[in-house]
Amino acid sequence: MAFYCYQKNVVLLSNSYNYESIDLPDTIYKCSTLITLDLTCCKFDDEFSIDWKFLKTLKLNDIKLHDYIIVNILSGCPALEILEFSEFCGLRHLEINSSNLKRLKFEVYLSYYDDSDDPSLNIIALDIQHLEISEDMYDLKCRLVNVSSAVSAKLNFRMSCTSIAQGASSATCPDEHQVIRKLIQDYLQKLSNVTELTIGTWYAEVPMQFEEMSLSELKCKCLTLDLRITKFYFYGAAILLKASPHVETLNITMTTTLMDPRRCAFELEYLAKEHDIHFLSSFGFSNLKNVKVFSSLKMCLKGNLEWENDDLLKLSEFILKNATVLEKFIIISKRKTCKICSMKCASRYSLRLAEKLVGFSRSSTSSVIICQEGAFSD
Template identity: 45%
Template sequence: MEMTNLKKQKVTEEEPPKGISKLLDLLIVHILSLLPTKDAFRTCLVSPTWQHLPTLIDSFNFTCSTDREREDFSFIHNALAHSGSPKIIKFQLDLTDLNLSDFSFRPEYETLISRCFSFAVEREAENVVLWSQYSNGCTLPESLSTCSSLITLDVKHCGFNNTVISWNSRKSIKLGHLMLNDDEMVKLLSDCPALETMELYSYTGFHRLEINSLKLKTLKLKDYVRMGGNRDDLEILAPYIQHLEISGEDLECRPVDVSSVVNAKLIYSFACIKGIPSTYVEDCCRDYHQVVYTLAQDNLQKLGYATDLTIGTWFTQFKGLPISELNCKYLMLMFHMTTFNMYGVAGLLRASPHVETISIELEYTLLDDFPIYNFCCNSELLDLAKEDNMDLLSEVSSVEFHNLKKVKIAISSRCVLERSCQKGL
């Protein structure tokens, strides 16, 4: 009797209950779903008992490159054919490193794209990511345009081409390297009534972005590309959004109505038209700087009610810019400098009497390492030449920061640190 009990105890110690074993399998499948899909399938070599687990993953992450395109394509087809998961959480296909120099391979490429989109729709994917090169762009299939399970979509170099869109449940959309005119943008927004977050990068074609949805709360814009040298501003009318982020090079956005924004991040930059040799003359340069000056002032005025404000390097060049009082409580300054210039900062601090937290991140590059004088116009060089006469402490000494609780300064260069101490930072 005693021996029997010992045997039972030994079996219990060596063989976990079936429920525990099943739970461990589910945990392993979840971990495998977080890996690149090719790595997930390689784990079947670890143990014979793991051979079926990669076929149960609910997230796919594929990457293709030029040097092994046939091998990658074959693996993707094989992985999809053996998938046993009835529902897909995320499907990602990254083709940005794939250069189809061999045009005879184009049909296989298009077949793969079609197969992946069909698979995502059939398995009711919730999140789809497709990144491709400009030369290998594709068209969004109608099946995906009407996929009711899709919650987030992130596509790069993927056109719509008058595709009928019906994304009633779509909550997030991220589109890159696309061209839409004003009417197409209006239609896109109307076809996504549940949209909460929209992110556009490297986009062009439209000059007016009007958002009247009460659900869309977050708008991120990066790298607005002008066509044919057109320097028209991009107007933003979005009275209900709460989070606004604008970034990129030479981005002239004009927020016309963003009255509900509480969190704003403006980290774009302006480049003088001197960078366009065929158009640069001194009078045009002065006019351009005046336009940018007015635009910067208008942007800050429209964001006066934001409580959380992040400002980029572009603002340091505006000496003496009149700024209306800001309601900002959390102010972050993110500066990438080639010379220590705090003219704009002084004016910004004077306009922020309610601020509670100030964070300043300075990244400094020596002029010897980055010959900025080859790129600056006379107007910019004039301000840079005066940098040693700037005393930030004396510039804001008349302001009483009654609510200020925390100041954080992060400086990535010793040269700037020494100069900051000398200037009263």
């Protein structure tokens, strides 16, 4: 493999049919001209040192990591600003001391490559401003030891209890979910000062597990609920909104990601329950000015044209009743015909949702409801 040290932007991945890892070329370790580096299915030498003094962005994909590897990498990348892990395993302790590194992302944990009985990852990143944890983390417990400088965070991941991830007895489910509950509470406490926060569907599910679940007051001004339209949990979303009294802009994105079939007995039980929402009348949105509802590009909404159990409708009605300074409630959908049902189902759904909301009572007399088409294209 030829590699020339004057290159600045490099993407290196295994071309093996079986995605077998390849050894990094020796010359890459001392390539001081690198600005961006994207590595997939690569192996680091056990005794390596690097000189990436100008490197700004590093992406590590499908690589089995060890703590010492990351220590060596960070020591050789003094200018690094963005660090991303995708399809990773093996990492247990990540401590970032560089004031230049501002963005940190984790996406997909490879549990089947990890033989630990209790996989966990402690994260210390005092100067990180943007944190993202996405997709399936399985049973990995990421613990935010210190991320006190974060101003934005995206928590769009899900976890599985050990009865699913490791085949343990279902009798351990309640204890395992208590651990998950405390972990989620700690996340939101450690990130309570961020100004922009994105929360995924799984976070809306977790409060449904417990009748009493207190969350730290969130200071965020822009909140995004990134949720599945087929399982939009009104109860969990309302709890998250209750913890966010400073929100000025609320974005609700709807996708068609299928429900994960791997559900333990504990989860199946609470998902089937009716949840008490009496607390909804006890709080309002004193700062909320703008709401935007986005439909996914490839979403089929034909099955959501019935309104009896539409949680988005319930949540929208609740917002209109309690947002005292609301200015705009915007519903955005694509214009083109759906490839799944051959109808303009997203447009029909959005239009009917807007028509229903116009008829609901509103605490803000100056608010307007807007339905937009063609905001996205295929």
